[in-house]
Amino acid sequence: MSSDYRRITKDGLWDNNIVFAQALGLCPLLAVTGTATNGLGMGLATTVVMVASGLLISLLRGIITPQVRIPVFVLIIAVLVTLVDMSMNAWVHDLHKVLGLFIPLIVTNCAILGRAESFASRNTVVKSMYDGLMMGIGFTFAMVLLGAAREILGSGTLFNNAAQLLGSWAHFIEITLIDDYKGFLLIILPPGGFLVMGFILAMKRLLDRKMAEREQKATEASAELQPESS
Amino acid sequence: MSTPKEPQYRKRVGYQAVLLGGFSTLATALLVAGNIATKDDIMARQKEDLLRSLNQVVPTEYYDSDLLDQPLSIPDNKGDNLTVYRGLQGMQVNALAWEVVGKGYAGDIRLIMGINAKGEVLGVRVLSHAETPGLGDKIEVAKDDWILGFNDHSLDNTSNQQWRVKKDGGKFDQFSGATITPRAIVTAVHDGLVFFQQHTDELLRPPVINSDDEPLQRASLSE
Numbered sequence: 001m002s003s004d005y006r007r008i009t010k011d012g013l014w015d016n017n018i019v020f021a022q023a024l025g026l027c028p029l030l031a032v033t034g035t036a037t038n039g040l041g042m043g044l045a046t047t048v049v050m051v052a053s054g055l056l057i058s059l060l061r062g063i064i065t066p067q068v069r070i071p072v073f074v075l076i077i078a079v080l081v082t083l084v085d086m087s088m089n090a091w092v093h094d095l096h097k098v099l100g101l102f103i104p105l106i107v108t109n110c111a112i113l114g115r116a117e118s119f120a121s122r123n124t125v126v127k128s129m130y131d132g133l134m135m136g137i138g139f140t141f142a143m144v145l146l147g148a149a150r151e152i153l154g155s156g157t158l159f160n161n162a163a164q165l166l167g168s169w170a171h172f173i174e175i176t177l178i179d180d181y182k183g184f185l186l187i188i189l190p191p192g193g194f195l196v197m198g199f200i201l202a203m204k205r206l207l208d209r210k211m212a213e214r215e216q217k218a219t220e221a222s223a224e225l226q227p228e229s230s
Numbered sequence: 231m232s233t234p235k236e237p238q239y240r241k242r243v244g245y246q247a248v249l250l251g252g253f254s255t256l257a258t259a260l261l262v263a264g265n266i267a268t269k270d271d272i273m274a275r276q277k278e279d280l281l282r283s284l285n286q287v288v289p290t291e292y293y294d295s296d297l298l299d300q301p302l303s304i305p306d307n308k309g310d311n312l313t314v315y316r317g318l319q320g321m322q323v324n325a326l327a328w329e330v331v332g333k334g335y336a337g338d339i340r341l342i343m344g345i346n347a348k349g350e351v352l353g354v355r356v357l358s359h360a361e362t363p364g365l366g367d368k369i370e371v372a373k374d375d376w377i378l379g380f381n382d383h384s385l386d387n388t389s390n391q392q393w394r395v396k397k398d399g400g401k402f403d404q405f406s407g408a409t410i411t412p413r414a415i416v417t418a419v420h421d422g423l424v425f426f427q428q429h430t431d432e433l434l435r436p437p438v439i440n441s442d443d444e445p446l447q448r449a450s451l452s453e
Contacts, residue, residue: 068246072253079257083264090271093278185362 005130012134019142019197020204024111029143030193032102034154037162039147040140042102047136049084049106050115053077054132057120064121073116081107098165111139149196154188156181284315284327286371287344287353292325293317300437306425314433323347323434326426329357332418335410336360339369343380343422347434350384354419366411376403376412385423393420 018024028046032038056076057064064072085103088096096103106112115135120128151157156178162170186192239245277298284297295318302314317325327344339359344352354377356369368374379402385393394400395413404412426433 063249065240065246065249068250071250075253075257079260082261086264086268086272090268090275093275183365185365188362 004127008127008131009134012131012136012138013141014138017138017142018111018114018135019139019146020201022111022114023201024114025109025139026197027108028102028105029146029197030190031105033143033147033150033193034188035151035157035161036144036148036159037165038102039143039145040162041099041165042105043136043140043143045084045099045102046106046109046112046139047133049077049081050112050132050136050139051129052080052084052132053112053116054120054128055125056080057116058123058125058128061121069117069121070113073113073121077112077116078107095165111135146193146196146200149200150187150192152177153196154184154186154192156183283342283355283357284344286355287342288315288317288325288327289352292346292352293319295319297327302433304429304432307421307428312425316433316437318436321436323436325352326433328422330418330422332414334359334361334414335366335408336362339411339414339418341415341418343419345384345423345426348384349386349423349426349430350382351380351419351423353378354380354415356415361411362408365405365408368405368408369411369415376405377415379403380419385427390420393417 014020016022019026019029025046028042032042053073053076057073060072060076081103085096085100088103089100115132119131123131148158151160156176158175158177159170159173162173184192187196281298288297295316297315297317300316302316303311304314306312312328314326314328316323317327325344325346327342330341330343332339332341337360339361340357341354342357343354346352355371356377359367359369361367361369368376371377388401391399392401393416395402395404395409395416397404397409398413400416402412402416
């Protein structure tokens, strides 16, 4: 049982990361990751929706038939996002002003439908919610990484305007890394998102290969050792 | 869904149709309920936002009335209806504010401008824009105080020739690397002042107060 959860954690954060492995959710990804703060906001909002859709869809998995599952999932996710959007607008208006731009974009994130289809519709409620949480954290991690890289290269700052999102205590993480930086426009515009994303993907591949090589060496070494010891 | 033996009735078209229809009805009901629950709060928040942005361009000492009370609706030169908010002091219209739109580098720049009864700019602020970050976004007051440069200017103290960016022979700065954005705003503010000049009488006429209506309106606003 606990190995299941370890597997889900590892899948969500690294092995099967929405952005870096599945390459899903690129629409919100490229649109909002001009700064690390925006990436964080989008990631957190998406995480909430993923956990909630995991809960609902795994609850309803007994009555939804395979033939109509896709329209029903889309409907559930769309209603969920709209309700979150409306209630945030009414009751946490200041936060909505910052995140409001991102919330309707969550519907366009096919990763949520992807997880509903491939995980929540075949697993228990607790597991599905946990999977949503881990996938969401993995997504947030990817968004912040990409946002930070683009923000540093493009405008020479890091976590600009974080206080708007997180409250005034967050001023200390707003850093100007390069004073009097003239900016690198290409990186801030959407094509820059693709470029930076490409480099990050290449680096992940490199890391994965290094790790696989090390693992292989370790097993080879233990295989060589075995005849001697026996 | 991946249960090994599926009951027979679930394969029927009727079950699928009822399922889909049921979920659609449920979704609609949820959205209607959500809308009813949040509608009033969202309206109130939007009103607060509007008042906050109006107060940025019309200082509170210019009026003692409710800015959102009885806005005027006047067609502008392009035929669109402009909503003009008026600040009254006593029975005199003392300040006016309305939205103007500039054609920026990346689409419309929505601005709100406030002027006093003499046609002098009290303030201009950007409500929304899609200009290039780092170049054109210096129009936001949070990033640069360029936009404050319009304060106190009017058609009387600044000639038509001067209502341009410096590059075009006027008196307003452009930004290095971005001329289109400031040019759009200077033009929009100038157009706004021309609109005031053309409609001065209409805009400054004190609102007619119907003695029967008035207490009612005040009461409904104070709710």
